[in-house]
Amino acid sequence: MSNAFVVKELRFKYPKNNDDTIQGISFQVEEGKIFGLLGPSGAGKSTTQKILSKLLEDYSGEISYYGKDLKNYHKEFYEEVGVGFEMPVHFNKLTALENLKYFAGLYKTNIDYIELLTRVGLYEARNQLVGEFSKGMKVRLNFVRALLNDPKMIFLDEPTAGLDPKNAKIIKDMILEFKKQGKTIFVTTHLMGDVEQLCDYVVFMHKGRITETSTVRDLKMKYGKKELKIEYYNPDGLKSETYPLDKIGTNEAFLNALKKNEIETIHSGETTLEDIFIKVTGDVDNE
Amino acid sequence: MNKMLHLIKGEILRLVRYKIIFFAVLVSAIWVIIIALSDEATALALGPSLILMDAGLMSVILLGSSFFLEQQEGTLHALLVTPVQLYKVLIAKICSAMFMGFLSLIIVAGSILIFHGPMISILPIIFYTFLVILTHTAIGFLLILHSRDFMAMLVKYMGMVLLFMLPVLLVAVNVVPDEYEFLTLLSPSYAGQVLFQSTVKTVETWKVIFSVSYLALIPGLLYPLLVYKQFVKVAIEG
Numbered sequence: 001m002s003n004a005f006v007v008k009e010l011r012f013k014y015p016k017n018n019d020d021t022i023q024g025i026s027f028q029v030e031e032g033k034i035f036g037l038l039g040p041s042g043a044g045k046s047t048t049q050k051i052l053s054k055l056l057e058d059y060s061g062e063i064s065y066y067g068k069d070l071k072n073y074h075k076e077f078y079e080e081v082g083v084g085f086e087m088p089v090h091f092n093k094l095t096a097l098e099n100l101k102y103f104a105g106l107y108k109t110n111i112d113y114i115e116l117l118t119r120v121g122l123y124e125a126r127n128q129l130v131g132e133f134s135k136g137m138k139v140r141l142n143f144v145r146a147l148l149n150d151p152k153m154i155f156l157d158e159p160t161a162g163l164d165p166k167n168a169k170i171i172k173d174m175i176l177e178f179k180k181q182g183k184t185i186f187v188t189t190h191l192m193g194d195v196e197q198l199c200d201y202v203v204f205m206h207k208g209r210i211t212e213t214s215t216v217r218d219l220k221m222k223y224g225k226k227e228l229k230i231e232y233y234n235p236d237g238l239k240s241e242t243y244p245l246d247k248i249g250t251n252e253a254f255l256n257a258l259k260k261n262e263i264e265t266i267h268s269g270e271t272t273l274e275d276i277f278i279k280v281t282g283d284v285d286n287e
Numbered sequence: 288m289n290k291m292l293h294l295i296k297g298e299i300l301r302l303v304r305y306k307i308i309f310f311a312v313l314v315s316a317i318w319v320i321i322i323a324l325s326d327e328a329t330a331l332a333l334g335p336s337l338i339l340m341d342a343g344l345m346s347v348i349l350l351g352s353s354f355f356l357e358q359q360e361g362t363l364h365a366l367l368v369t370p371v372q373l374y375k376v377l378i379a380k381i382c383s384a385m386f387m388g389f390l391s392l393i394i395v396a397g398s399i400l401i402f403h404g405p406m407i408s409i410l411p412i413i414f415y416t417f418l419v420i421l422t423h424t425a426i427g428f429l430l431i432l433h434s435r436d437f438m439a440m441l442v443k444y445m446g447m448v449l450l451f452m453l454p455v456l457l458v459a460v461n462v463v464p465d466e467y468e469f470l471t472l473l474s475p476s477y478a479g480q481v482l483f484q485s486t487v488k489t490v491e492t493w494k495v496i497f498s499v500s501y502l503a504l505i506p507g508l509l510y511p512l513l514v515y516k517q518f519v520k521v522a523i524e525g
Contacts (some may be wrong), residue, residue: 084309103369
């Protein structure tokens with residue numbers, strides 16, 4: 001697999017700021033994978049995404065997109081890139097279908113957006129004014145709008161924010177399908193559940209710097225406790241014991257506990273992504 | 288070219304849905320009543336001012352209301368991540384203002400023709416309307432793009448109207464001495480008024496030539512040097 005993006009020593013400063021918002025970050029986005037960019041408010045996630053999607057240009061460092069300097073791409077870049085903003089952007093006085101027709105008409109190639117509307121449960125509301133939509137409906141329409149040109153590179157900012165679990169699952173399933181089709185997806189989100197279910201690779205950002213880069217599994221291994229906790233009832237009541245995972249198969253105390261007691265629960269010492277988020281950013285997400 | 292037409296159609300559809308065209312036609316309808324109730328001389332005297340009012344001054348208000356509604360929706364920002372160049376979006380917006388201006392011209396000039404006979408030179412008035420809209424929208428865009436909301440734009444707009452219409456009023460009440468009348472042509476609205484007047488009565492040739500050149504120069508400079516750069520800046524900032 002090649003890299004969709006290779007970012008080296010990226011720095012960016014907003015004209016009105018004294019300090020760099022992005023302070024020399026480097027990472028790669030592998031083609032056909034789902035890449036998660038995580039971090040607390042003000043970490044520089046949105047700025048990074050804006051730079052990669054060519055909304056901000058006065059950066060220093062190197063960014064290549066499929067081996068070519070990003071600065072050498074012009075408007076044709078958006079023929080193969082889809083961008084879903086965090087805040088849904090639609091013409092409120094147009095219907096859902098009119099909105100999609102308008103934006104679809106700006107691309108050379110179009111996906112079957114009627115099928116997508118049906119998938120996200122908006123087909124019945126296609127002739128309804130978007131201004132009358134609920135927040136969840138606007139989020140789903142926003143998702144469809146980002147896919148109108150059948151992009152091979154998709155940027156999604158909080159794609160399931162404001163959705164109920166059922167609709168969030170539909171969106172996540174579709175994202176996983178796009179990955180199977182070989183598309184590359186760059187996700188910015190605060191929902192750690194989404195990260196666990198979707199992302200192959202995650203980068204944590206804090207104050208313009210990258211604080212951790214890894215796969216979700218490796219992060220859990222790194223920050224989790226390598227131990228096993230069991231709970232069982234004995235005549236004295238509910239008891240719990242913890243054993244090291246190392247050589248657990250030959251740990252006599254653990255094996256005896258399994259044989260002699262009615263086990264209620266078994267938990268590994270795996271940590272949650274929320275805990276990892278707080279550890280690596282040194283901050284509680286307050287966005 | 289297809290994308291350009293697509294953008295223009297989208298702009299006009301939104302003007303219909305935002306009811307902006309409805310209000311533009313409503314204002315023109317008021318002019319029709321005034322023209323219908325006027326005698327021939329009054330209709331001819333009023334006609335150029337009414338066309339200037341709609342094509343020049345109203346188009347800025349209507350363009351501003353459409354622009355700020357879209358800014359609230361964030362749709363201009365969304366166009367940045369499409370293959371469409373922003374200058375095409377700007378041209379489509381100018382074309383939508385042209386659409387409204389010419390709609391108004393058809394209604395006002397048409398009513399003069401219907402109620403008072405064929406007294407307007409058609410081809411020149413089409414060209415002059417084009418120039419007046421182009422000039423006023425260029426200035427209007429500067430007001431719009433340097434205002435944080437519609438109300439702020441309206442305040443600036445009132446200042447602009449006062450500045451532009453003052454020479455028209457001063458000439459109307461004969462306050463401006465003849466030797467200084469040429470200075471009043473520096474008001475784009477007055478220059479437009481002179482051009483529209485030339486379609487219904489005889490106007491000195493130098494005034495027409497100056498007005499045409501002046502009204503062509505303003506958008507020729509403003510659009511590429513100031514408006515487009517600010518338009519891109521506002522689109523990026525959302």
